[in-house]
Amino acid sequence: MIRLTKENIDIHQLFEEVNSGSAGGVDIFVGTVRNATKGKEVIALEFEAYEKMAISELQKIVDTVISRWPVQKVAVIHAVGYKKVGEIAVAIAVACPHRNEAFEACRYIIDTLKETVPIWKKEIFHDGEVWVSAHP
Amino acid sequence: MIRLTKENIDIHQLFEEVNSGSAGGVDIFVGTVRNATKGKEVIALEFEAYEKMAISELQKIVDTVISRWPVQKVAVIHAVGYKKVGEIAVAIAVACPHRNEAFEACRYIIDTLKETVPIWKKEIFHDGEVWVSAHP
Amino acid sequence: MIDRKIALEILAFGITKEVLKARSIEIELNEPVNIAHLKEVLLQEYPELGDLNSLAIAVNSEYAEDDTQLSEHDEVALIPPVSGG
Amino acid sequence: MIDRKIALEILAFGITKEVLKARSIEIELNEPVNIAHLKEVLLQEYPELGDLNSLAIAVNSEYAEDDTQLSEHDEVALIPPVSGG
Numbered sequence A, B: 001m002i003r004l005t006k007e008n009i010d011i012h013q014l015f016e017e018v019n020s021g022s023a024g025g026v027d028i029f030v031g032t033v034r035n036a037t038k039g040k041e042v043i044a045l046e047f048e049a050y051e052k053m054a055i056s057e058l059q060k061i062v063d064t065v066i067s068r069w070p071v072q073k074v075a076v077i078h079a080v081g082y083k084k085v086g087e088i089a090v091a092i093a094v095a096c097p098h099r100n101e102a103f104e105a106c107r108y109i110i111d112t113l114k115e116t117v118p119i120w121k122k123e124i125f126h127d128g129e130v131w132v133s134a135h136p
Numbered sequence C, D: 001m002i003d004r005k006i007a008l009e010i011l012a013f014g015i016t017k018e019v020l021k022a023r024s025i026e027i028e029l030n031e032p033v034n035i036a037h038l039k040e041v042l043l044q045e046y047p048e049l050g051d052l053n054s055l056a057i058a059v060n061s062e063y064a065e066d067d068t069q070l071s072e073h074d075e076v077a078l079i080p081p082v083s084g085g
Helices: A011-018 A051-068 A099-116 B011-018 B051-068 B099-116 C015-020 C035-045 C047-051 D015-020 D035-045 D047-051
Strands: A002-005 A025-032 A044-049 A073-079 A081-084 A088-096 A119-125 A128-131 B002-005 B025-032 B044-049 B073-079 B081-084 B088-096 B119-125 B128-131 C005-012 C024-030 C056-059 C075-079 D005-012 D024-030 D056-059 D075-079
Touching: A002 A051, A011 A025, A011 A073, A011 A088, A011 B011, A025 A099, A025 B099, A044 A073, A051 A073, A051 A099, A073 A099, A088 A099, A099 B025, A099 B099, B002 B051, B011 B025, B011 B073, B011 B088, B025 B099, B044 B073, B051 B073, B051 B099, B073 B099, B088 B099, C005 C015, C015 C047, C024 C035, C035 C047, C035 C056, D005 D015, D015 D047, D015 D075, D024 D035, D035 D047, D035 D056
Parallel strands: A002 A073, B002 B073, C005 C075, D005 D075
Antiparallel strands: A025 A088, A025 B025, A044 A081, A044 A119, A073 A088, A119 A128, B025 B088, B044 B081, B044 B119, B073 B088, B119 B128, C005 C024, C056 C075, D005 D024, D056 D075
């Protein structure tokens, strides 16, 4: 399951997407909106996605994970639109027969997502906005 | 938060226990009851704990994690009593400023829990019961 | 020799949307045209694109190389440094 | 010389509860007594304990070493191989 959503991301639902009687370990990574960046207070984030390509890049990541680790089920859900501090930006769940594989596969997904998936976040401060990582 | 419970373990509630505006990454590990062990169908598990000592051993693990990684919040919850296939046996959530720390700390907790915490599981089959790992 | 022109619609995301002051622009280029050539044209028109940490181009939802050839009806997108997660 | 005896309550968990056929037993031992000595007595009484992958002893909720001395009122527990998670 790969999805972009404007709704609040539901961790329990994400877990149920991958839970099955045959998995021994499920690792879930949740990225949330932090209240500060480099010491400066963040009010909210805005996520923008090139949705079609984001889905296809996420699918590539999931395909790689399935080819490398004995993954039973994977779910990736990423927010688009405005998110407040403490809200969920991204949630990834991986179910595997053994836990080490679940940890490694989940970590691979979030690491690669941050490198390749066309989603951008704008940090909104009291006194302005900045597209994250855009400039040196 | 460290807890043993006979109730169903609620992943969303566990996440909310550790979520705060200052954490950038939360890693959650969930161990569930598998439907088979060594090819044999499992009907259910029974967990028994030496509760007082289990809590104090879990507290040691959490203390170690807090001393080794910049952990903001940790929650560990382990089932006691009967659990059916697919139900949650253990759930661990770790919130950190950066994701790698969350993955490492969460993995340390489940690895060490399985070595030191006085909790035992009995696998219940159609034709009998076995205390896991008791015998060579 | 006849110059054949192709019209390309370029989608812009994140900071590039602000640089171009539009969600998409249309440009006409003489064929043959590849990504390197397109980038040159865009940088001349929008020098601020050169200040970015990186600028990738996607063609039909796939990251494209400098020597990828462009054709009419390709969906082209500007991909500034991604920052999801 | 007078033998001073101490009475110890031993808690049993997991498979050890089945070997002892009880959640706890009480045994009397001559002082001084340490974990190694207690284990000898238990193995003699319950030889099946010797078939386990391992058998640790906890005293007052802490893993004890072979040379840990036992005193009256200590809470002693048999810890067969743990299998939580």
